[in-house]
Amino acid sequence: MTDLAESLTVPALPRxxxxxxxxxxxxxxxxxxxxxxxxxxxxxxxxxxLAKWPPTAANxxxxxVLYVRTQQGRDRLVPLMAEGNQAKTASAPAVAxxxxxxxxxxxxxxxxxxxxxxxxxxxxxxxxxxxxxxFGAALQAGYFLLAVRAHGLAAGPMGGFDAAGxxxxxxxxxxxxxxxxxxxxxxxxxxxxxxxxRLDHPEVLSWA
Amino acid sequence: MTDLAESLTVPALPRxxxxxxxxxxxxxxxxxxxxxxxxxxxxxxxxxxLAKWPPTAANxxxxxVLYVRTQQGRDRLVPLMAEGNQAKTASAPAVAxxxxxxxxxxxxxxxxxxxxxxxxxxxxxxxxxxxxxxFGAALQAGYFLLAVRAHGLAAGPMGGFDAAGxxxxxxxxxxxxxxxxxxxxxxxxxxxxxxxxRLDHPEVLSWA
Numbered sequence: 001m002t003d004l005a006e007s008l009t010v011p012a013l014p015r016x017x018x019x020x021x022x023x024x025x026x027x028x029x030x031x032x033x034x035x036x037x038x039x040x041x042x043x044x045x046x047x048x049x050l051a052k053w054p055p056t057a058a059n060x061x062x063x064x065v066l067y068v069r070t071q072q073g074r075d076r077l078v079p080l081m082a083e084g085n086q087a088k089t090a091s092a093p094a095v096a097x098x099x100x101x102x103x104x105x106x107x108x109x110x111x112x113x114x115x116x117x118x119x120x121x122x123x124x125x126x127x128x129x130x131x132x133x134x135f136g137a138a139l140q141a142g143y144f145l146l147a148v149r150a151h152g153l154a155a156g157p158m159g160g161f162d163a164a165g166x167x168x169x170x171x172x173x174x175x176x177x178x179x180x181x182x183x184x185x186x187x188x189x190x191x192x193x194x195x196x197x198r199l200d201h202p203e204v205l206s207w208a
Numbered sequence: 209m210t211d212l213a214e215s216l217t218v219p220a221l222p223r224x225x226x227x228x229x230x231x232x233x234x235x236x237x238x239x240x241x242x243x244x245x246x247x248x249x250x251x252x253x254x255x256x257x258l259a260k261w262p263p264t265a266a267n268x269x270x271x272x273v274l275y276v277r278t279q280q281g282r283d284r285l286v287p288l289m290a291e292g293n294q295a296k297t298a299s300a301p302a303v304a305x306x307x308x309x310x311x312x313x314x315x316x317x318x319x320x321x322x323x324x325x326x327x328x329x330x331x332x333x334x335x336x337x338x339x340x341x342x343f344g345a346a347l348q349a350g351y352f353l354l355a356v357r358a359h360g361l362a363a364g365p366m367g368g369f370d371a372a373g374x375x376x377x378x379x380x381x382x383x384x385x386x387x388x389x390x391x392x393x394x395x396x397x398x399x400x401x402x403x404x405x406r407l408d409h410p411e412v413l414s415w416a
Contacts, residue, residue, distance in 0.1 A: 020228035073416030142350020208281030
C-alpha cells in the first residue's frame with residue numbers, strides 16, 4: 001500500500017559537508033597579503049552570480065559592486081584607502097567596492113512583481129527607505145564575502161577608507177554610496193594574522 | 209632540484225562544490241511553511257557555531273540571537289509579528305530573533321586584544337559606534353541565514369514585526385535591539401513561492 005502522506009513529504013534539504021563548512025566558515029580567514037596570481041573578470045562575475053541569490057526584504061537587492069582590477073582603476077582607488085590599507089589594496093589583483101544603490105526602489109516593479117506599488121511606499125517613507133537600504137546592503141555584503149570564499153579566493157574586507165572621496169571619484173552622479181571595500185585574490189606570503197577569539201555562547205545566545 | 213619558490217607557495221584555497229553552492233546559494237529558497245519535524249537546541253547552537261566565524265570590523269561581533277522554541281516563548285512572540293507573518297511563525301519549530309547588542313564594544317578588550325583602547329574610541333564616538341553596530345549586525349545576519357541553510361534547514365527571514373514590542377517583551381533591560389526574525393525548520397507543504405527575478409548584471413556590476 002502506498003504511503004500517500006510520505007510520498008507528499010518535501011524531500012530533506014541538503015546539508016553543507018565538512019569541506020564546504022571549512023571553505024566558507026570554520027577554516028576560512030581574512031587575507032592580509034595577496035599572490036600576484038590574477039583573478040579574471042569571469043571569476044568576479046561568477047562571485048556575483050552566487051551572491052545575488054540569498055534573500056533580501058521584498059527582493060529589493062540594494063547592493064551594488066564596483067570591481068577595480070586595472071592599474072588605472074587601482075591608481076584612483078589606493079590613495080582613498082586608509083594609510084594602513086593602501087599596501088594591501090595595491091597588492092590585491094582585484095578589489096570590490098561594495099555600495100548601496102540609493103535609488104534601489106526604482107527596480108521594485110521588476111524585482112517584486114507581486115506588489116509593484118511598494119516602489120511608491122519606499123519613495124514616500126524616508127525612514128523605511130533608508131533602513132531597508134542600510135540593512136539590505138549589509139546583509140548582501142555578508143553573502144558576498146562568503147561567495148568570494150566559495151570560489152577558492154580570499155576576501156579582505158576593509159572599513160577604513162575615505163567614503164566621500166571614493167563616491168566622488170567613482171560614483172559622481174551620487175546614486176551609489178560606498179559601504180565596504182574588499183580585496184580579492186589568492187593569499188600571498190604570511191597572509192593570516194592569528195585568529196581572534198569569538199564570543200562565548202552565553203554572551204550571544206539566549207533561549208525562550 | 210627543489211623548486212624553493214614553489215614549495216613556499218601558499219596552497220590553493222578550497223572551492224565550494226556544486227552541491228554546496230546549491231545548498232547555500234543557487235537552489236536554496238526562503239520557506240513559507242514548515243513541517244512539524246523538531247529542530248533541536250543542539251542544531252540551533254551548531255548554526256551559531258558556523259555563523260560566528262566570518263569577519264566583522266575589529267572582530268566586534270555585534271549580533272546576538274534569541275532562540276524561541278518553547279510554546280510559552282512562541283505565545284509571547286507571535287502576537288508581536290505582523291499579521292501576515294503570524295501563522296508562519298506559529299508553525300515554525302524554532303524562531304531566531306536576531307538582535308544588535310548596543311554595548312557590543314564592552315567586549316573589545318576580549319575580542320580584539322591588539323587594540324583594547326578601541327573600546328573607548330567606540331564609547332566616545334556615537335556615529336562610529338552606531339554605524340559599526342548597524343553594519344556589523346546586518347553583515348552577521350547574512351552569515352547567519354547561510355549557516356541555517358548549511359544545516360539542511362530552511363530559513364524564513366521576516367522584517368515585519370513590532371520591534372519595540374519584541375524589545376520590551378524579550379529584552380527589557382534595553383541592551384539588545386531586534387533587527388530580524390527568522391523562522392527555522394524543515395519545509396512543510398507548498399513551502400516555496402515562485403522564485404523572484406534577480407537584477408541583471410549591468411544594473412549591479414560596474415568595472416574600473
